[in-house]
Amino acid sequence: MVKQVRALERGLDLLEVLNENDGADIAWLAERADLPRGTAYRMMETLIAKGFVAKGSNAATYWLTRRVRALSDGYGAESLMVQTAGPFLDQLCEKTQWPVSLTLPLGIKMVVRAHTDASTPLVLVKIPIGHSVSMINSAAGLAYLANCTEHQRTVLLDLIFESPATDAFEQALRDRAVVDTVIRETREQGYSFLATDGTHAAMGVPILLDDQPVAALSVRYFTSAISKFEAAKLHLKWARETATGIAESWLEAQNQS
Numbered sequence: 736m737v738k739q740v741r742a743l744e745r746g747l748d749l750l751e752v753l754n755e756n757d758g759a760d761i762a763w764l765a766e767r768a769d770l771p772r773g774t775a776y777r778m779m780e781t782l783i784a785k786g787f788v789a790k791g792s793n794a795a796t797y798w799l800t801r802r803v804r805a806l807s808d809g810y811g812a813e814s815l816m817v818q819t820a821g822p823f824l825d826q827l828c829e830k831t832q833w834p835v836s837l838t839l840p841l842g843i844k845m846v847v848r849a850h851t852d853a854s855t856p857l858v859l860v861k862i863p864i865g866h867s868v869s870m871i872n873s874a875a876g877l878a879y880l881a882n883c884t885e886h887q888r889t890v891l892l893d894l895i896f897e898s899p900a901t902d903a904f905e906q907a908l909r910d911r912a913v914v915d916t917v918i919r920e921t922r923e924q925g926y927s928f929l930a931t932d933g934t935h936a937a938m939g940v941p942i943l944l945d946d947q948p949v950a951a952l953s954v955r956y957f958t959s960a961i962s963k964f965e966a967a968k969l970h971l972k973w974a975r976e977t978a979t980g981i982a983e984s985w986l987e988a989q990n991q992s
Contacts, residue, residue, distance in 0.1 A: 742778075749768050750782070750788075752768045753788065757817050757848070758791065758796045758798060758864055760797070761795075763864070786800060791821050796821070799818075817839075817848045817849050819984045820984075820985070823977045823984070824836075824837060827851075827952075834851055834854075835952065835955075836875065836952070837951075838873070839951075841867065843894045844868060847864060848865075850864070857957070859934065859935070860935075871914050873929065873939070875927075875952070876939075876951070877921050879941055879948045881919075881941070882948040884947075904932065926939060926974070928967070935955060935957065936961075937954065937956065938954050938956070939951050940952050940953075942978045943982060944985075952977060952981070954966070
């Protein structure tokens with residue numbers, strides 16, 4: 736029996752783990768790949784040197800590169816958007832000083848694919864990459880729903896209301912008339928704002944491509960520090976510019992690939 740090369744197996748394990756969650760940090764990668772943190776770090780540096788992985792702009796996250804296409808299908812349109820969005824999220828966080836998240840739709844949920852939680856002290860609870868939440872239970876989801884076509888929105892809302900609620904807060908939102916009103920207001924004002932508990936709130940804006948939502952951007956706040964109207968006055972313009980920049984850069988990157 737031919738002896739397997741353990742180091743190669745570990746390197747491929749790391750690529751597999753990163754393929755599942757582009758933008759992860761070294762602690763998360765090491766845990767998921769069941770490796771000592773030092774070993775994982777050295778392997779990631781080797782993959783960077785070989786051109787298969789790149790570090791994020793804050794040097795705390797790792798991303799697959801286009802060279803991975805020669806090995807797998809992991810580098811798809813979604814991963815490309817996440818990688819493209821990184822510098823824009825950092826810039827918005829630097830301007831607002833509040834944590835910023837990029838979420839993408841998956842069925843009737845929104846999934847956090849990138850955030851700037853490590854770049855600001857204004858975070859009480861860090862959201863893990865891959866965290867999902869119902870579309871009606873997040874500012875990002877409401878911003879996404881408000882910009883869908885009427886038919887898409889109806890289908891998604893029907894599915895949401897037919898599915899079991901994930902927590903008490905979402906259960907409290909299970910009023911179709913209330914949700915319809917919130918979505919209409921979101922569409923009219925161009926952004927969403929949702930206080931998820933007595934401590935946290937978020938403002939959401941859609942990321943549009945050909946006038947269709949492909950993702951959403953959210954800025955998270957302490958409810959004791961800022962109101963809906965203050966958030967919009969201070970940060971809405973920057974958030975919209977960031978969303979537009981992500982969409983344009985993503986489209987350009989797709990055309991070049």
